[in-house]
Amino acid sequence: MCQLPYFKQLSQHINDTTVREKYDIDRHGERLYSLIVLTKLLAIFYFSYTLMDIYILPDITLRSILLRFLIIGPLIVFLFAYYKRPASIRHKELAGVVVVVLGTAVWCTVLLGSENPRVLHYFYAGLIFQLVLTIVLTPPFEYSIYGSLFVFICLYTTIWFLPGADLEYVVNHLAFGLPTLVLTLIANYRFSAESLRLYLQNVNTDQLRLELAERNADLERISTIDPLTGLSNRRGLDRYAASLFQTYASSKEQIAVVIVDVDYFKAFNDHYGHADGDNCLQIVAEAIRAACSSKDMVCRFGGEEFLILRLMGNDTEHNALALAESVRANVANLVIPHTQSDYGIVTVSVGVCAGPINPMEELNKLIQAADKALYAAKHEGRNLVCESRFIGAKETTPPEFSSLVT
Numbered sequence: 001m002c003q004l005p006y007f008k009q010l011s012q013h014i015n016d017t018t019v020r021e022k023y024d025i026d027r028h029g030e031r032l033y034s035l036i037v038l039t040k041l042l043a044i045f046y047f048s049y050t051l052m053d054i055y056i057l058p059d060i061t062l063r064s065i066l067l068r069f070l071i072i073g074p075l076i077v078f079l080f081a082y083y084k085r086p087a088s089i090r091h092k093e094l095a096g097v098v099v100v101v102l103g104t105a106v107w108c109t110v111l112l113g114s115e116n117p118r119v120l121h122y123f124y125a126g127l128i129f130q131l132v133l134t135i136v137l138t139p140p141f142e143y144s145i146y147g148s149l150f151v152f153i154c155l156y157t158t159i160w161f162l163p164g165a166d167l168e169y170v171v172n173h174l175a176f177g178l179p180t181l182v183l184t185l186i187a188n189y190r191f192s193a194e195s196l197r198l199y200l201q202n203v204n205t206d207q208l209r210l211e212l213a214e215r216n217a218d219l220e221r222i223s224t225i226d227p228l229t230g231l232s233n234r235r236g237l238d239r240y241a242a243s244l245f246q247t248y249a250s251s252k253e254q255i256a257v258v259i260v261d262v263d264y265f266k267a268f269n270d271h272y273g274h275a276d277g278d279n280c281l282q283i284v285a286e287a288i289r290a291a292c293s294s295k296d297m298v299c300r301f302g303g304e305e306f307l308i309l310r311l312m313g314n315d316t317e318h319n320a321l322a323l324a325e326s327v328r329a330n331v332a333n334l335v336i337p338h339t340q341s342d343y344g345i346v347t348v349s350v351g352v353c354a355g356p357i358n359p360m361e362e363l364n365k366l367i368q369a370a371d372k373a374l375y376a377a378k379h380e381g382r383n384l385v386c387e388s389r390f391i392g393a394k395e396t397t398p399p400e401f402s403s404l405v406t
């Protein structure tokens, strides 16, 4: 039996737990709900059959009432109390099977007390217990098979002691009883296996969905990061700017745009080679990052060009200029040799412009103004900070050199 695919699947593992444990935990609620509903329905049937006993076999009236209500009645009360306990659903289903099996035994005992020959016709109703244990309660297959076999043995032991039962009657009964046992057990197996298959399919789909969500989050992150420097790229900048506009759309907050460009970088590449150029960009990017606060957005804006967005407090200009100057100084302090530069080391020129946070066109205006300031810094000899000022209505002043630059 353990070789059946259903049992193989049950003993497999998902992470640290077996499929059986996970299946029981995850489906506890649904399985318990149907167990409670079906137990109530079956209890109603079981006790209403007392009337059938009295009508068909009046000689066992008292016996039927006593046995059904004094044995099975309390058991069903205990069963409902057990359903409420924090036990595994498999144990609750097993408890349900045990009560049905005992219900069969009690019913057989009731019938054994009758001398009425009508008992032989009535005895066919015993197959209902079989149906309950296989396709009505649909307990797990392992319980269904043991419960059904017990009911089968119970019925075909009792049958010999019924008044008027002979071999022909037993064979007639078996002609119906045996296929009922086998076929309904097959139905139970198929149901158990199919439910488990669907459950595992769902677990699989959930896992795939989770992995996909993680991959998407990774892709989303990767797509906004520059692989060489680890800084944000243009896409990251656009996303950040869009979220900034949403958050600060109606505030008076100011934003500073700082553009940093490595001086004579083409000459650096030509002299030291592209690989050293890449190295240099990584080191410079790190120095820029070090000059910024964790709240600043730092991105690689182009080949050897970087852009910083900083949300400003009240001290707007000094704040932006101080940042730009500290970027310039940080890079110069690296003292990376650059024989092709007038300074003999790698330096950067920096353009700054600060203004109100407004939609994208306004940010582009600030970037253009910062770019003009950068161009002026290049023009004046490089390794300089230069600033354009936002004077409202989309106007900026011509670039001015920072007094902080020495």
Ligand SMILES: Nc1nc2c(ncn2[C@@H]2O[C@H](COP(=O)(O)OP(=O)(O)OP(=O)(O)O)[C@@H](O)[C@H]2O)c(=O)[nH]1
Pocket: 228, 261, 262, 263, 264, 265, 266, 267, 269, 273, 274, 275, 276, 277, 278, 281, 302, 303, 304, 378, 382
């Ligand atoms: N090694 C390397 N070089 C790059 C990368 N991206 C752009 N560059 C190089 O950066 C250089 C930029 O040169 P230019 O725009 O002429 O500017 P520049 O030589 O720095 O001169 P100024 O900006 O006027 O000081 C080009 O030679 C590009 O090939 C990169 O990822 N790695």
